[in-house]
Amino acid sequence: MSVLLALAVAWAQDPLPAPAPDLAPPAPSEAEGYCTPRRLALVLEELATKHPDLLRVESLGRSASGLEIPVITLARLEGDSPRSRPALALVAALGDEDLFGTELALSLVRQCVAEARREGPVRELLGRVAVHIVPALHPDLRSQALAALESGTFARAPRRVELDSNFPSGWDPLAEATAGPYPLSEPESRALAEFLVARTNVSACLRLVPPSPERFLSASWLDADLRAQSELWDGIAAQDSGHGAYAPGSFLRFAYEERGCFVVAMPCVFERGGPLALPRIGDIPRLTREALALVLRAARALPTLSLGAPVVGVLGPSQWSLDIEITNIGALPTASARVRELELLTMPELVVHGARIVAAASNVEGESKSMPVRGSKVALAELGGGERVGLRLFLSAAPGADVRIEVRSSRAGSASVAARLE
Amino acid sequence: MASLRPFLSLSVLALVASPLVGQEQPRYRTCEELDRSLDELAALEGARMARLVHPLLSSAGMVAFEIASEGPVDRSARPTLLVLGGFDGLSLSGAEAAVACARALASPASPLSPEVSVVVIPCAARAALTSYRTQQRGDGGDDTPVDTDRDGNVDEDGPDDLDGDGLVLSMLVEDPAGGWVLSDDDRFLVPARALDAPRLALRPEGRDDDGDGRYNEDGPGGVALERNFPLERPVADPSAGALPLSQPAARALADFVLERRVFAVLSLQGAHGALASPGATAAIESWAAGDRALYELCVREFRTATGRAQAGAVSRRAARLVDQGGVAQDWFAVVGGALSLELAPWGPNVAVTARGPMLDARFERPADPDARPPLERDLRWRPYVDDVTGGAAFVPWTPHLIGGARVRIGGWKPWTIENPPPSELARALAGIERFALALAQGAPRLEFDVRAQRDGRIATLRARVRNVGRLPTSLASRSAVRAPSGVTLELALEEGQELLAGRELDELPTLAGGESSAEREWIVLAPEGSNLTLRAVAPWCNAVRVEVRP
Numbered sequence: 001m002s003v004l005l006a007l008a009v010a011w012a013q014d015p016l017p018a019p020a021p022d023l024a025p026p027a028p029s030e031a032e033g034y035c036t037p038r039r040l041a042l043v044l045e046e047l048a049t050k051h052p053d054l055l056r057v058e059s060l061g062r063s064a065s066g067l068e069i070p071v072i073t074l075a076r077l078e079g080d081s082p083r084s085r086p087a088l089a090l091v092a093a094l095g096d097e098d099l100f101g102t103e104l105a106l107s108l109v110r111q112c113v114a115e116a117r118r119e120g121p122v123r124e125l126l127g128r129v130a131v132h133i134v135p136a137l138h139p140d141l142r143s144q145a146l147a148a149l150e151s152g153t154f155a156r157a158p159r160r161v162e163l164d165s166n167f168p169s170g171w172d173p174l175a176e177a178t179a180g181p182y183p184l185s186e187p188e189s190r191a192l193a194e195f196l197v198a199r200t201n202v203s204a205c206l207r208l209v210p211p212s213p214e215r216f217l218s219a220s221w222l223d224a225d226l227r228a229q230s231e232l233w234d235g236i237a238a239q240d241s242g243h244g245a246y247a248p249g250s251f252l253r254f255a256y257e258e259r260g261c262f263v264v265a266m267p268c269v270f271e272r273g274g275p276l277a278l279p280r281i282g283d284i285p286r287l288t289r290e291a292l293a294l295v296l297r298a299a300r301a302l303p304t305l306s307l308g309a310p311v312v313g314v315l316g317p318s319q320w321s322l323d324i325e326i327t328n329i330g331a332l333p334t335a336s337a338r339v340r341e342l343e344l345l346t347m348p349e350l351v352v353h354g355a356r357i358v359a360a361a362s363n364v365e366g367e368s369k370s371m372p373v374r375g376s377k378v379a380l381a382e383l384g385g386g387e388r389v390g391l392r393l394f395l396s397a398a399p400g401a402d403v404r405i406e407v408r409s410s411r412a413g414s415a416s417v418a419a420r421l422e
Numbered sequence: 423m424a425s426l427r428p429f430l431s432l433s434v435l436a437l438v439a440s441p442l443v444g445q446e447q448p449r450y451r452t453c454e455e456l457d458r459s460l461d462e463l464a465a466l467e468g469a470r471m472a473r474l475v476h477p478l479l480s481s482a483g484m485v486a487f488e489i490a491s492e493g494p495v496d497r498s499a500r501p502t503l504l505v506l507g508g509f510d511g512l513s514l515s516g517a518e519a520a521v522a523c524a525r526a527l528a529s530p531a532s533p534l535s536p537e538v539s540v541v542v543i544p545c546a547a548r549a550a551l552t553s554y555r556t557q558q559r560g561d562g563g564d565d566t567p568v569d570t571d572r573d574g575n576v577d578e579d580g581p582d583d584l585d586g587d588g589l590v591l592s593m594l595v596e597d598p599a600g601g602w603v604l605s606d607d608d609r610f611l612v613p614a615r616a617l618d619a620p621r622l623a624l625r626p627e628g629r630d631d632d633g634d635g636r637y638n639e640d641g642p643g644g645v646a647l648e649r650n651f652p653l654e655r656p657v658a659d660p661s662a663g664a665l666p667l668s669q670p671a672a673r674a675l676a677d678f679v680l681e682r683r684v685f686a687v688l689s690l691q692g693a694h695g696a697l698a699s700p701g702a703t704a705a706i707e708s709w710a711a712g713d714r715a716l717y718e719l720c721v722r723e724f725r726t727a728t729g730r731a732q733a734g735a736v737s738r739r740a741a742r743l744v745d746q747g748g749v750a751q752d753w754f755a756v757v758g759g760a761l762s763l764e765l766a767p768w769g770p771n772v773a774v775t776a777r778g779p780m781l782d783a784r785f786e787r788p789a790d791p792d793a794r795p796p797l798e799r800d801l802r803w804r805p806y807v808d809d810v811t812g813g814a815a816f817v818p819w820t821p822h823l824i825g826g827a828r829v830r831i832g833g834w835k836p837w838t839i840e841n842p843p844p845s846e847l848a849r850a851l852a853g854i855e856r857f858a859l860a861l862a863q864g865a866p867r868l869e870f871d872v873r874a875q876r877d878g879r880i881a882t883l884r885a886r887v888r889n890v891g892r893l894p895t896s897l898a899s900r901s902a903v904r905a906p907s908g909v910t911l912e913l914a915l916e917e918g919q920e921l922l923a924g925r926e927l928d929e930l931p932t933l934a935g936g937e938s939s940a941e942r943e944w945i946v947l948a949p950e951g952s953n954l955t956l957r958a959v960a961p962w963c964n965a966v967r968v969e970v971r972p
Binding site: 168169171172173174175176177179180181182183184190193194197257258341342343344345346372374 | 664667756
């Protein structure tokens with residue numbers, strides 16, 4: 001373990017640790033360079049201390065043996081809370097097949113932070129979205145597997161419960177022996193599910209997995225969502241190489257079917273070797289580049305509401321019209337069709353502060369249509385990726401009143417603009 | 423399967439059956455009163471009942487009582503009958519029935535076997551039952567705030583007593599998107615067909631408190647514990663919980679069933695008056711079909727104990743006339759591996775015992791294709807409302823105008839179909855405690871039938887395992903997440919003994935009540951004077967051990 005730990009420490013400081021020149025290299029172990037949960041916690045603590053403006057580390061919960069399960073939030077931590085921003089979640093190391101996901105996630109975090117330190121697209125992106133990363137969902141398994149690999153005693157054996165069969169969607173106790181006595185019977189899967197239920201702003205979930213012959217998307221998913229996903233993950237889904245996204249009881253199936261999130265399992269291609277088929281630690285930087293590209297693409301695609309400049313017209317002494325455009329600047333819709341089917345979340349709404357809304361109308365393809373107004377709010381329809389809608393508000397307020405128009409959605413964040421009624 | 427025979431004296435228990443004996447004014451007791459009545463019983467000298475202090479249940483706020491006779495096996499390790507009162511959050515009569523069972527089983531007069539333990543949770547859905555009793559209505563939800571209509575607000579539009587009659591009943595709202603129309607019996611509704619008008623939406627009585635154009639769509643509470651279980655859980659239904667077993671009480675109960683050797687769960691709830699086997703959905707009904715003989719046996723026992731005329735086994739979906747996913751009863755069977763039964767104290771067959779179900783002649787012959795007879799559930803209850811209550815159990819739909827909308831208010835009164843009127847409670851509970859005792863007494867029990875002989879150092883052992891109980895040693899229906907459910911037979915070799923033929927560890931199939939296994943044979947090289955030891959265990963049985971000296 002000491003060799004493992006020493007290398008882990010070295011690697012934690014540099015993704016490509018140089019071999020010690022004066023020492024004979026120890027016999028290579030498949031686990032070389034992989035870090036234990038304890039080491040992971042230290043590294044994350046150090047990162048959070050060094051970059052408090054970009055990175056926050058919290059606890060998702062505890063494993064069965066009591067180990068902390070960390071969740072990292074990457075976002076520029078200024079102004080609004082990351083909880084109100086569009087967000088995605090990357091979950092790594094659910095089982096021994098994706099144990100390498102921890103190293104990849106950690107490396108990805110480092111690169112993201114490094115990019116976000118300077119002005120540029122990554123910094124800008126982290127100003128409007130939040131990226132949650134769970135680097136090691138199953139720390140107990142990680143501890144056991146790495147220790148067994150190092151001692152040469154590792155053997156892949158069926159476990160009592162596989163985390164990725166223990167989520168509710170398609171959970172099948174009649175057919176799956178490792179599904180667990182009930183969905184979320186394991187503290188790790190329950191913690192992740194509860195996280196996703198609580199974070200209604202998360203609209204995409206990602207995993208990093210080894211290539212698999214299984215099909216990625218389930219044919220039973222809603223067409224509109226399949227289309228949106230295919231476009232988003234262009235070049236990934238087409239390879240038909242996702243990892244069991246629709247497998248009974250899998251995390252990604254749960255994320256889509258019960259939480260309406262868009263999902264992707266990104267295949268990480270590497271040379272396999274050893275009982276766990278882990279990539280060599282030297283392959284991690286290359287894999288990180290690919291994973292980072294995916295994560296950034298997903299983050300950019302997250303639905304995000306934006307408001308155009310308001311145009312005020314006078315209708316009477318204290319009555320006004322206000323035209324405004326609302327745009328979803330993300331490539332993904334403000335909510336999936338599955339969210340709408342389940343009626344999981346509140347619809348987007350527009351709120352006016354500083355004036356009373358008398359009526360509201362939408363303008364779609366030149367046709368004006370009355371919209372329901374409730375108090376100071378107008379209920380909006382969900383917007384597709386890149387969709388723009390025009391809205392005309394009929395307001396009542398004293399001349400010269402300053403109003404603020406705010407649009408908000410569970411998964412597409414919020415935006416606001418100010419106008420003066422004159 | 424063993425033949426039917428009454429295996430307890432029914433008269434013995436009649437004395438302790440009714441919880442209402444000696445009360446002047448029948449009424450439903452609060453959960454605290456029910457617990458207190460059992461605490462008082464437990465405090466009596468020589469009582470074999472005590473509050474069960476179990477970390478899982480206690481931490482979830484569940485009050486449980488354990489009843490067990492003195493015996494050699496620790497009570498927590500014995501096959502356990504779990505009795506749940508009102509786990510649906512509606513059946514106050516189920517909670518009363520659970521207390522009646524506890525009183526009967528704890529009585530020194532009852533022949534409770536020292537082989538089993540009985541755990542009774544009188545108010546298994548405490549918050550929901552308390553709310554139901556106070557409000558005289560409910561939906562089975564606990565006190566967890568739920569955003570039922572997903573508008574970002576919680577519990578903002580609940581029912582009201584609009585017409586000031588002191589009751590919150592149902593309300594029909596004329597709505598082109600409504601799913602109902604009145605049936606030929608204009609008290610009852612049937613699903614609307616194309617071109618039907620006026621179409622009606624069925625809501626609880628009350629105003630549109632939040633002004634969203636919908637009536638009473640997000641009232642107080644909650645998650646229904648009994649529907650917070652995993653199998654085929656309805657994802658889109660907020661009352662089933664955001665996640666399976668999201669409610670601490672539901673999870674505690676699930677973990678308790680997994681931890682203990684629970685061979686049977688008797689859920690006292692529902693308003694169909696029957697004993698229902700697992701299968702709240704078609705898939706689980708089909709899965710449970712492999713144990714039909716067992717459920718038929720239970721129905722025969724149910725008939726004997728209660729005097730109710732149930733012809734044969736019925737699944738829960740058939741008894742309730744509706745499919746429900748995510749129910750506890752099905753999970754107890756599929757994953758818990760228990761004989762899981764729902765017994766409804768109240769139901770139309772109980773309410774109208776004297777005359778039996780009556781159907782109006784015009785509805786027996788629906789020759790007219792335009793005829794719209796009421797739904798089956800309403801047909802079953804109609805004799806009760808007409809013949810027993812003279813129509814008083816149902817408030818006719820009466821027009822009202824609220825905020826410009828035309829509505830009709832009416833429906834079933836409280837204490838009619840979900841729970842019996844308090845005056846009828848004793849009749850609804852009659853015999854249920856006898857059935858519970860029959861279940862406890864029917865627990866399977868293993869015995870050995872062994873023959874051994876020796877020729878020098880070679881010993882030959884032949885043995886059968888017999889189930890001398892009434893119930894089988896496990897369910898026949900299997901699931902992947904449970905351990906093998908047959909009878910495990912082990913020859914425990916001592917030092918110096920060597921197995922020459924036969925299996926040291928053998929899996930025998932499930933044994934029905936009274937059934938013997940096929941004979942197994944072992945040849946053992948054993949020093950003279952040494953003993954041979956056999957052990958057997960099955961999911962619903964205590965382990966048994968026999969030592970023989972050939």
